Amino acid sequence: MARIAIVLNTSWNIYNFRLPLLDHLRGLGYEILAVAPEDEYSHRIPYPFHHIPIKSKSLNPVGDLLLFFNLYRVFKKTKPDILLLYTIKPNVYGNLAAHLLGIKTVSNIAGLGALFINPGRVTKLAKWLYRLAMKVPVKVFFQNNEDMEMFIKEGLVSKDIAERIPGSGVDLARFHCSSDIVKKEGKFVFLLLSRMLWDKGVREYVEAARLLLRKRTDVEFQLLGFLGSDNPQAISKKEMDQLTASEGIIYLGVSDHVEAFIQKADCVVLPSYKEGVPRSLLEAAAMAKPIIATDVTGCRDVVEDGVNGFLCQPRDSRALLEKMEKMIGLDGRERTRLGNNGRDKVKKNFDQNIVIEKYARTVRDTLVCGKK
Known part of the structure; x- marks a missing residue:
């Protein structure tokens, strides 16, 4: 049974946004692991959980080096066949650690955040790290065309592995419209x-x-x-x-x-x-x-x-x-x-099933190629 680990900067994100994908992959027979900082949502994730401290707003290089070694340690111990990486630091340091261990990865660029909204010297460093880390994945999913085109244009990722997906998708059964869309009274x-x-x-x-x-x-x-x-x-x-x-x-x-x-x-x-x-x-x-x-x-x-x-x-x-x-x-x-x-x-x-199917196909194709 192939083992898949998902890595994010919060357990809250996994619990609220990624469980439908993980449940689908589990239904296909894969073993699932979750790697994230421990918070009040960690115990709600119905898969083996591995705590790893990630300080998203820290720019301390010593802290980032420690994160790299912690990720390396967890990956070496759990031996996943594929990593699903989300958010900036897991995408950068997770890919670099995976490269040393020969683990296949799939990255998701969900949004570029404050570093790219207000560009500066740190933005240049982030781009250099992305350029290095994005050589590792078998696939890099982007949630909009503008970010994907910028990464390709600036040489941060190869267009051969870049693909757009419709965000995280939406559960249309959960988020449905009532018959009375417009309220009749009140503020x-x-x-x-x-x-x-x-x-x-x-x-x-x-x-x-x-x-x-x-x-x-x-x-x-x-x-x-x-x-x-x-x-x-x-x-x-x-x-x-x-x-x-x-x-x-x-x-x-x-x-x-x-x-x-x-x-x-x-x-x-x-x-x-x-x-x-x-x-x-x-x-x-x-x-x-x-x-x-x-x-x-x-x-x-x-x-x-x-x-x-x-x-x-x-x-x-x-x-x-x-x-x-x-x-x-x-x-x-x-x-x-x-x-x-x-x-x-x-x-x-934007149906979430579109996103889930793209991930499932990428995982399947990656495992098949890995066996050749």
């Missing part, structure tokens, strides 16, 4: 569903909310997602308390059942600076909710302006406000049209 509810990071556009969302609340009181602005994560852009609890001090702006905390909050919202918003393919927008669109996002990499893969929602300029709270007011001004029939178009788009292009 108009906007929802920002994301990890609470500054580069997700949280500041712009709150600024736009404050501006709109000065004009009308029949709206509510909600935020749902993790605070204080191991990320240089993370928003602290104290900062969130300050952001939500105004009446009408509410932080909802964290939930493993985000569909319940999406269902109660009238519009889901993501004013992000850059994305892979944003899961929150896919989930909202799958539930036939109209969406507003910034016109940036990843977001425009999901949002077609005027078709299933609206796009606005990034880092611009007044541009976001304009689109929010436009959304509120639509009648129920028009918002329903936007929502239904979004559901159709997700069903056609």
Whole structure:
């Protein structure tokens, strides 16, 4: 029985986003291992788990060298046949450790994060590490064409092993639309569903909310997602308390059942600076909710302006406000049209089964080639 190990920077990510893939691979007869930092979600992962500390926001070279040796140690001990690698540090150091041990890998570039949003000297180092590490995988999946084309153009990856997949995909059975898409009464509810990071556009969302609340009181602005994560852009609890001090702006905390909050919202918003393919927008669109996002990499893969929602300029709270007011001004029939178009788009292009099948085929082909 071939052994597959998945490596990520949080157990939360594995539990919330990768279990359908792992369950499918297990159903095909593969043995599954999970490698990630231990957190409150680790014990919920129904596969053998191996803790490894990863400090995502640390730039300490000693810490990164230690991560490399820890990954090498875990891989040598568990002897996986294939590694599924996600997020920056597992992609870089996991590939380098796997190369020394002769282990096949599949990388997933889900989004390039703060290093590429605000390029600098560290970005040059990250590109050099990517260029080195991306020589190892048998396949590198990208979640949008723009990131894939940039990696190929800058020589960070060979076009022969690069392939686009539709994000992480969406479970269409879980994220389904109700018969009553548009609420009949109550306040108009906007929802920002994301990890609470500054580069997700949280500041712009709150600024736009404050501006709109000065004009009308029949709206509510909600935020749902993790605070204080191991990320240089993370928003602290104290900062969130300050952001939500105004009446009408509410932080909802964290939930493993985000569909319940999406269902109660009238519009889901993501004013992000850059994305892979944003899961929150896919989930909202799958539930036939109209969406507003910034016109940036990843977001425009999901949002077609005027078709299933609206796009606005990034880092611009007044541009976001304009689109929010436009959304509120639509009648129920028009918002329903936007929502239904979004559901159709997700069903056609972002079903999680598309992603799962691409991974299953890559694993199968890699194992067959390895036996020759």
